[in-house]
Amino acid sequence: MNRQLYDLTAADGTRFSPYCWRVKLALAHKNLKYESIPWHFTEKGAIAASGQEKVPVLQDGANIVSDSQIIADYLERTYPNEESLFGDPPARALTMFVKEWAETVLHPAVARVVVVDVYRRIAPQDQAYFRTTREAMFKRSLEEIEAGRGAALEALQTALRPLRRLLGGQRFIAGESPNWADHVVFSALQWGRLMSSTPLLAENDAILDWMSRVLATYGLD
Numbered sequence: 001m002n003r004q005l006y007d008l009t010a011a012d013g014t015r016f017s018p019y020c021w022r023v024k025l026a027l028a029h030k031n032l033k034y035e036s037i038p039w040h041f042t043e044k045g046a047i048a049a050s051g052q053e054k055v056p057v058l059q060d061g062a063n064i065v066s067d068s069q070i071i072a073d074y075l076e077r078t079y080p081n082e083e084s085l086f087g088d089p090p091a092r093a094l095t096m097f098v099k100e101w102a103e104t105v106l107h108p109a110v111a112r113v114v115v116v117d118v119y120r121r122i123a124p125q126d127q128a129y130f131r132t133t134r135e136a137m138f139k140r141s142l143e144e145i146e147a148g149r150g151a152a153l154e155a156l157q158t159a160l161r162p163l164r165r166l167l168g169g170q171r172f173i174a175g176e177s178p179n180w181a182d183h184v185v186f187s188a189l190q191w192g193r194l195m196s197s198t199p200l201l202a203e204n205d206a207i208l209d210w211m212s213r214v215l216a217t218y219g220l221d
């Protein structure tokens, strides 16, 4: 297969990156098969050809594309005969609001809950790098972040209120079927769900049902 996705991995093989999940859902949406290449935080050399140091990196034939949004735009442009990731231009514009909300509100809220869980589950060779970069990002030690985990879990519930209310009345963020808006929000919560040492959502939460519907749409589990 001539399509590879460099995909962040934990020590046990769990692929947990929210940005990589977005691209996996977008590839499924476009009916495109790919090979998932496990990648560790410190394996910068493996993705050097992309000209930057983060995943996802998609190698599609001769094309090397990085950054989840740029990859989504690339897939939309390159595979126009498959189902659209965004819908018409006004729908795409609204989707960009969802992406900004996800990155400025939801990602930080999930990160505050799971960052220490992630630290414990990544490969030993990644841990020192992860600690240094994340402590600089949060301006606090991992131990201080962990002390605030209970409050962070509560704050996450508050951040999720608009999503929970929306999903009480419609099947997907994009309406009757999922698109990039669903992919972006799902992926943030999938990262949390896969890495959190405690459940993020109650068993009867409408958000969990929606996550199952997203996966089922693409035959994933």
Ligand SMILES: N[C@@H](CCC(=O)N[C@@H](CS)C(=O)NCC(=O)O)C(=O)O
Pocket (backbone or CB within 6 Å): 008, 017, 018, 019, 020, 041, 053, 054, 055, 056, 066, 067, 068, 069, 133
């Ligand atoms: N804006 C980028 C963000 C990608 C990103 O932050 N990826 C993280 C994994 S979730 C990463 O590769 N981090 C490497 C590092 O921190 O060194 C996108 O949308 O793809």
